[in-house]
Amino acid sequence: MSNTDADEWARALGGNAEAFGRVFDRHQDRVLRHSLRLVPQRTDADDVVAIVFLEAWRKRRTVRFIDGSLLPWLLVTATNAARNVERGHRRYRILLQRLPQVTAISDHLAIGDTEVEVALRSMSLSDRQIITLCVLEGFTEPEAAQALGVARGTVKSRLSRAKKRLAAMIAPPTSATRHPAPPSEKVLP
Numbered sequence: 711m712s713n714t715d716a717d718e719w720a721r722a723l724g725g726n727a728e729a730f731g732r733v734f735d736r737h738q739d740r741v742l743r744h745s746l747r748l749v750p751q752r753t754d755a756d757d758v759v760a761i762v763f764l765e766a767w768r769k770r771r772t773v774r775f776i777d778g779s780l781l782p783w784l785l786v787t788a789t790n791a792a793r794n795v796e797r798g799h800r801r802y803r804i805l806l807q808r809l810p811q812v813t814a815i816s817d818h819l820a821i822g823d824t825e826v827e828v829a830l831r832s833m834s835l836s837d838r839q840i841i842t843l844c845v846l847e848g849f850t851e852p853e854a855a856q857a858l859g860v861a862r863g864t865v866k867s868r869l870s871r872a873k874k875r876l877a878a879m880i881a882p883p884t885s886a887t888r889h890p891a892p893p894s895e896k897v898l899p
Contacts, residue, residue: 714778723770734763737781741788748792754799761791829879837872844869 715736721729741762745755765787766773766780776782830838843854844865851869855862 714775715780716775716778719770719773719775719780730767733766733780737784738763740781741784744785744788745792748789749795754792754795758788758791758795761795762788765791825880826876829876832879833872833875836868837875840865840868840872841876845873 713732715733718729718733722733738759742755742759745758745762746752749755749758762784766784773780774783830841833841839858840854843849843857844851849857851865852862854869855865858865
């Protein structure tokens with residue numbers, strides 16, 4: 711029994727999926743090495759290999775064999791697929807260059823903000839839960855109350871106190887930033 715690619719391909723066309731798998735196993739490493747020379751990233755080369763064998767199956771009735779080998783057709787297809795992948799990357803880079811530049815906006819509650827993360831970790835569990843649900847995740851007070859199994863008023867008061875504690879931990883008040891109460895309000899000690 712012959713084991714050329716042409717013979718395996720004929721078996722694959724006849725419904726033998728293992729025959730296609732043998733052709734894939736026989737040539738995938740060569741197609742990958744060829745692709746790695748054509749595209750800069752390993753992930754792109756993996757994509758090229760996938761595209762090549764998908765195209766081989768899609769065009770299974772018209773692929774060409776040279777001396778019973780499918781490899782030359784696969785390598786030419788890999789070259790064309792790599793060009794398409796590179797063209798796609800180039801178009802993407804051009805599109806990104808056309809977009810207006812965005813300046814970073816400081817967000818005191820952004821994930822990765824070390825000062826906030828440290829402050830949150832040092833808070834009590836109930837404060838962390840309330841801040842996480844209501845501030846970071848955007849739950850309403852009734853939704854947070856239901857999630858925590860407490861009354862809405864409890865969420866409201868805990869949230870108020872937790873926000874004050876968090877603000878004090880992040881930016882402790884100084885005498886220069888304190889504003890005196892308006893004369894019409896009484897300040898309790």
